[in-house]
Amino acid sequence: MNQLGRLFVANFKMTFREKQVWFWSIFYPVLLLIIFLTIFSGIGGDDGDGFKAEVVLVQEESTSMPMLGGILRSIPVLEFEEEQAVSLDKAEEMVRAQDVDAAIVLPDAGGEQQVSLIMNTENENASTSQALRSILDGVLQEMNYQEAQVERVYSLDTRFVSAGSEDMDYNDFLLTGLIALSIAQAGMFGLVELVQMRKNGMLKRLRMTPMNMRIYGISNILVRFILSVIQIVMLTLIGLFLFDAHLNFAIFSFILMFTVGTMSFTAFGYFFASVSKSMESYMGAANLVSFIMMFLSGIFFDYNLLPGYVKPIADVMPLTYFANGIRDTMLLGQGMMDSSFWINIGVLLAWGLGMFVLAGKFFQSRSDLNR
Secondary structure (H helix, E strand, O other): OOHHHHHHHHHHHHHHHHHHHHHHHHHHHHHHHHHHHHHHOOOOOOOOOOOOOOEEEEEEOOEEOOHHHHHHOOOOEEEEEOOOOOHHHHHHHHHHOOOOOOOOOOOOOOOOOOEEEEEEHHHOOHHHHHHHHHHHHHHHHHHHHHHOOOOOOOOOOOOOOOOOOOOOOOHHHHHHHHHHHHHHHHHHHHOOHHHHHHHOOHHHHHOOOOOHHHHHHHHHHHHHHHHHHHHHHHHHHHHHHHHHHOOOHHHHHHHHHHHHHHHHHHHHHHHHHHHHOOHHHHHHHHHHHHHHHHHHOOOOOHHOOOOOOOHHHHOOOOOOOOOOOHHHHHHHOOOOOOOHHHHHHHHHHHHHHHHHHHHHHHHHOHHHHHO
């Protein structure tokens, strides 16, 4: 225990003395969190009431649908850039310049009864474009019912329920995903000093001392835990106080998930250090794995939105299960009796143990350690 304590203090000083650790493990995750949550929460905008679309209306005096203009102006989510209707040429120019999201063109009295929606090609697949199409299509369907004097018989009532807070939104989804990502990256990028120590012969000299190398490894893992705890506390506080996060902690489940996840991704760091001959190769391998998992593990969007041919890759990635586990225990209050909790734990343990075993074998076989 005395040796463990001394090694822990030494590793702690070595880790937190590095400016790169402060940037990549603390400042960078905080910066990433603030940027993404600010973008998706609409903070700093003119209004925070949700979806809004800026449009203009093209309406001739002889339009065959005089009522539609008044109906559209009464829809709260549509903000008209011009109080009066504009010409078709001006509307198209405003759309090209992206001064508005769309232009709505009402038909002439002598032409086809077709309403045109003009939008920018660059925003063809954007959520705003899809929402505008749905809104206009719904309004026209309702007018068709009234024109045909058909009484609506069936209607749709949409409600959302959640195992967590009823106020839970995408910000909470993103917050917990970024917490999982920051812990994973701290583990994967945090063992780069081992490459430098091996390169300058420090590891070989340590092996020649009475020091137990396993205890050295344990002390290093404990430092990773402290770093991860700092990350969780900082990111969670930012989410709560700046972005009004809605959390529903299952504290014991969360602690177990956090512990297993931190150890598993620290094992990745050991593996990268064991196979890398230089700091550049270590960072290259860690960056490649981190980049792939960042976009395929459901950090920024729901896993179910992935194409079918990509899902098998996401299904084997440890970050997928760690992100799910962190979300379930921080947002949904998932307890240890839930089967999905143990599936997440099991996959993380399998990856962690596998990486530790491989790292140990590669470290033992390295000639620069055995000479």
